[in-house]
Amino acid sequence: MKIKFAEFVMSNSNVEKCPKSMLPEYAFIGRSNVGKSSLINMLTNRKSLAKTSGRPGKTQLINHFLINKNWHLVDLPGYGYARVSKTAKKTFQKFITQYFNHREQLVTAFVLVDIRHTPQPVDLDFMRWLGENGIPFSIIFTKADKLKPNAIERHINDYKEVLLETWEEMPNYFITSSSKSIGKENLLEYIDTLNTSMNLSSK
Numbered sequence: 001m002k003i004k005f006a007e008f009v010m011s012n013s014n015v016e017k018c019p020k021s022m023l024p025e026y027a028f029i030g031r032s033n034v035g036k037s038s039l040i041n042m043l044t045n046r047k048s049l050a051k052t053s054g055r056p057g058k059t060q061l062i063n064h065f066l067i068n069k070n071w072h073l074v075d076l077p078g079y080g081y082a083r084v085s086k087t088a089k090k091t092f093q094k095f096i097t098q099y100f101n102h103r104e105q106l107v108t109a110f111v112l113v114d115i116r117h118t119p120q121p122v123d124l125d126f127m128r129w130l131g132e133n134g135i136p137f138s139i140i141f142t143k144a145d146k147l148k149p150n151a152i153e154r155h156i157n158d159y160k161e162v163l164l165e166t167w168e169e170m171p172n173y174f175i176t177s178s179s180k181s182i183g184k185e186n187l188l189e190y191i192d193t194l195n196t197s198m199n200l201s202s203k
């Protein structure tokens with residue numbers, strides 16, 4: 001799939017105010033600084049469609065983008081900010097929970113994790129929560145340019161080991177780098193396949 005059209009639609013903190021359209025949507029979420037904005041910009045061939053984070057904690061909203069006029073890419077707030085207050089965290093949790101539990105249009109979530117780090121409890125807890133709530137997800141490993149191939153393999157194996165304690169099989173995953181444009185085609189093809197399986201042509 002080539003992305004020929006990418007447009008910001010709206011930001012809000014209330015799932016009921018999200019676009020009413022039934023276009024399939026794909027949500028991107030991960031810890032602050034994981035490289036989510038860079039990944040969205042890489043996927044959409046834009047320098048600043050998603051704002052890269054200057055000040056973590058500022059982008060606490062559900063952001064909808066219309067892609068190729070037939071699907072929505074959703075940029076969700078990053079979790080795990082050290083500098084955000086407890087009250088802000090609770091409010092955040094509430095609307096994210098509501099988003100995942102009520103957004104019928106959601107096809108799958110993409111949970112972003114920095115490939116350089118060992119499996120982090122906050123990411124594993126979030127994946128477990130998605131699983132318990134029946135929300136399909138894939139993992140996107142980011143910043144692969146920072147590691148050599150054998151280290152990438154080692155880090156993914158560490159993830160597999162931890163995840164297989166909870167899951168019957170390793171969730172679907174992608175290895176990406178926004179700075180080296182790695183993984184873009186695979187990810188877009190995957191979304192395209194899901195869109196096509198829902199009788200949508202997005203070519």
Ligand code: GDP
Nearest residue numbers: 032033034035036037038052053143177178179
């Ligand atoms: P966000 O907070 O998750 O939206 O993360 P950003 O996209 O703003 O990126 C956070 C930091 O990681 C920035 O300094 C980016 O330049 C850097 N970064 C993002 N993606 C990559 C990548 O693929 N490779 C490398 N080396 N750095 C990246």
